[in-house]
Amino acid sequence: MNLETPNVDLPSTDKEVVPEKIEDEEINEPLIHCELCDAELVHKLAQVLLPGLSTACVDNTSGDIFRTPGSVAAEMRKEMVDYITMRSEICVAESIILDNAPDAEVSDHPYDIISDFVEDFAATKRNLFSRVSGWVLSEKREDKIDDFVQEMDINGFWPLDRREAIAQVLLRNVDFKSEFHCDQKFHSVEELAEHVVNCGFRSLICTNEGCTATFCANHAEQHDSICPFKIILCEQKCSAFIMRREMDRHCITDCPMKLVNCPFHNLGCQSPVPYSLISQHCSESFDSHLLHILHSVHKEANEETLKHRQQQLEEASSLDYLRGLQNLRLLTSKIKEMDSKLGPLVVIGTKEDTEEAKDDASSETDEEKDKSNAADEKKGVPNAAEETKDASISTEEMKADASIVIQECNN
Ligand SMILES: [Zn+2]
Ligand SMILES: [Zn+2]
Ligand SMILES: [Zn+2]
Ligand SMILES: [Zn+2]
Numbered sequence: 181m182n183l184e185t186p187n188v189d190l191p192s193t194d195k196e197v198v199p200e201k202i203e204d205e206e207i208n209e210p211l212i213h214c215e216l217c218d219a220e221l222v223h224k225l226a227q228v229l230l231p232g233l234s235t236a237c238v239d240n241t242s243g244d245i246f247r248t249p250g251s252v253a254a255e256m257r258k259e260m261v262d263y264i265t266m267r268s269e270i271c272v273a274e275s276i277i278l279d280n281a282p283d284a285e286v287s288d289h290p291y292d293i294i295s296d297f298v299e300d301f302a303a304t305k306r307n308l309f310s311r312v313s314g315w316v317l318s319e320k321r322e323d324k325i326d327d328f329v330q331e332m333d334i335n336g337f338w339p340l341d342r343r344e345a346i347a348q349v350l351l352r353n354v355d356f357k358s359e360f361h362c363d364q365k366f367h368s369v370e371e372l373a374e375h376v377v378n379c380g381f382r383s384l385i386c387t388n389e390g391c392t393a394t395f396c397a398n399h400a401e402q403h404d405s406i407c408p409f410k411i412i413l414c415e416q417k418c419s420a421f422i423m424r425r426e427m428d429r430h431c432i433t434d435c436p437m438k439l440v441n442c443p444f445h446n447l448g449c450q451s452p453v454p455y456s457l458i459s460q461h462c463s464e465s466f467d468s469h470l471l472h473i474l475h476s477v478h479k480e481a482n483e484e485t486l487k488h489r490q491q492q493l494e495e496a497s498s499l500d501y502l503r504g505l506q507n508l509r510l511l512t513s514k515i516k517e518m519d520s521k522l523g524p525l526v527v528i529g530t531k532e533d534t535e536e537a538k539d540d541a542s543s544e545t546d547e548e549k550d551k552s553n554a555a556d557e558k559k560g561v562p563n564a565a566e567e568t569k570d571a572s573i574s575t576e577e578m579k580a581d582a583s584i585v586i587q588e589c590n591n
Contacts, residue, residue: 212372216381217351217361218396225294225347226340232298233257233338234328236305238321243309249328256305257338261346263304264297268353293354294347390423416454443508447472463504470499473515484528492522 237249237256271293287293306316315321332338352361362381366372376382380398391409395402404410408425415427416437422430432438436456442449442465443458449472453461462469467490474486481489493499496518505511 209367211365211367212369214362214364214366214372214375214379214381216376216379216383216396217348217355218381218398219383220395220399221291221360222344222347222351223340224291225351226343228291228295228298229260229343229346230329230332230338231325232302233260234325234332235302236260238324238328239302239306239310239316242307242315242321242324243313244307249324250331253332253337260298260301263301264294264350265346265353267297267300268294268350271354288356290351290354290360294350297350418456443506444469444472447476447508458506459504462506466499466503469511470515473512474519476512477516477519478525481525481527482529485525488528489519489522489525493518496522 233253233256234249237253240252240256241247241249310316310321355361360381362379364375364379366375381396383394384397384400386393386395386403386407386409388404388407388409388411391407393403393407406424408423410424411421412424412427414420414422414430414435414437416431416435418435418437420430420435437454439452440455440458442451442453442461444462444465447469449465449469451461451465470490470493471483471486474489475481478486478489493515502511502514
């Protein structure tokens with residue numbers, strides 16, 4: 181709501197400022213203006229006019245048994261156009277007032293300015309009934325306004341092209357910063373014609389196949405950056421080129437780089453892995469997967485004990501041929517078999533050792549975190565944070581395991 185202008189009384193026109201450009205033309209030879217402006221915004225402004233008119237008509241006739249919105253529409257439209265045009269013409273003076281009051285939080289976007297004019301006009305047209313009866317807040321009013329908008333639309337009461345013509349005039353009047361219309365002037369028709377083909381406000385149609393969007397040349401880049409029909413490289417960098425609007429679907433279905441759980445997820449490997457890199461991951465994370473398997477076999481054992489067991493396994497036979505094996509069941513059964521051949525587990529960590537082990541483990545963990553993070557970044561493996569979490573969890577588990585060992589020793 182524009183705070184600087186009264187809602188009810190029309191502002192006086194005494195303060196009207198004569199635009200500079202008219203002086204120019206009087207002094208020099210007449211100049212020809214480029215008429216182009218932001219077509220999208222003009223369209224948007226034209227959309228504001230119909231609901232505005234409907235609101236004025238409905239509020240003006242609510243509770244009145246002799247008049248309907250339709251019966252006042254033609255007269256109301258004329259009044260509204262006169263009112264908002266006049267407001268837009270004196271808007272330069274208002275903007276000077278605004279500039280002098282920088283604290284006032286009033287938008288200077290043409291859309292907001294013109295919406296306020298329309299709203300102000302409708303507010304002046306409320307009859308006594310709609311002012312005192314709580315009508316303004318009722319849902320019935322909203323429905324009636326929507327219905328009347330539709331009715332006018334269907335009957336072609338105020339066609340879009342006429343509304344756009346008015347919107348264009350309004351826009352030129354209130355766009356002080358020339359952000360949405362071209363303010364260039366020329367000495368000859370030829371000069372103008374030369375300019376128009378390069379004007380930043382000339383209308384363009386999107387060249388991406390399937391897209392029908394139109395926009396002014398100034399916004400071409402902006403549209404391109406969001407155009408749903410533009411073909412772009414897969415966001416997950418799988419080397420496929422995909423239409424932007426298909427990207428989400430591609431990324432969670434066909435994309436070879438979509439993230440999936442590691443086959444050893446249930447055993448504790450929490451890092452999501454790009455689908456096409458599972459075998460690489462299984463090979464690279466073989467040692468940690470092996471530990472996870474050993475942990476599932478010897479649930480009570482602590483980390484040190486398991487690491488020792490892992491060493492024993494590796495010394496007993498080369499495990500290289502198992503690297504890259506993605507079949508959890510196969511790998512688990514092979515490891516179990518080899519593990520059972522090694523005989524009973526050697527528990528590592530006495531009461532004193534355990535205290536030291538705990539300290540070592542926690543100081544090591546920090547280092548390991550750094551190392552693993554750095555390594556992860558190099559490999560491009562996602563969710564380094566998850567890995568880190570694993571490290572801290574295993575420290576916790578170690579402490580728990582240590583206390584079990586202590587209990588066992590005491591018994
Ligand atoms: Zn231009
Ligand atoms: Zn497009
Ligand atoms: Zn992809
Ligand atoms: Zn894994």
